[in-house]
Amino acid sequence: MAHWYNTYKPVKFFNVDVRFGIIFVVSLLHLRLYTVGFVVLAYIVGVLIENRGLGFAGALRAVRSYLAGPQRPPKLVNKKRSKIDYQRVRLPGDREDENRVIALQPFEKQ
Known part of the structure; x- marks a missing residue:
């Protein structure tokens, strides 16, 4: 049984994040030489990214931030x-706006 401190560890598939493993499983549906090359390339990229300390989501954020540039x-x-x-109450000296009609009664003291 796993201890409580092991519950937040990412799920691994062939020693890489499981989201990289999804590419492998999908490539089994269309087994060609270039899809195998794509899977090997994705695996190498996944290993390199995880060695740098990023996960899959962090890598996507880094790519998005690189593409967006430094200025927002x-x-x-x-x-x-x-x-x-x-809750604005029209005061007696206020003018009516030309674009809309204010249908409020004047403020009366009691």
Whole structure:
């Protein structure tokens, strides 16, 4: 029986992360020389990545970060969110907006 500190270890398939092993299992459906070469290449890449200390998910994040570059693009103008005050009460000196009609009653003191 496994101890509690062994429960978070990644699942291995041929000494590589199981997600690299999925490529091997899928290649069995289409067994050709180039698919075997692709599986061997994927296995070598998986071993190299794991020797560097990355898992499969970390390697995908590293590739995505390399492709995205160091700068993050700004949000488009139509994607920016604006502040909305749903409890705004129109005061007597406020003008009405041309685009919408404010149908609120004036504030009365009691």
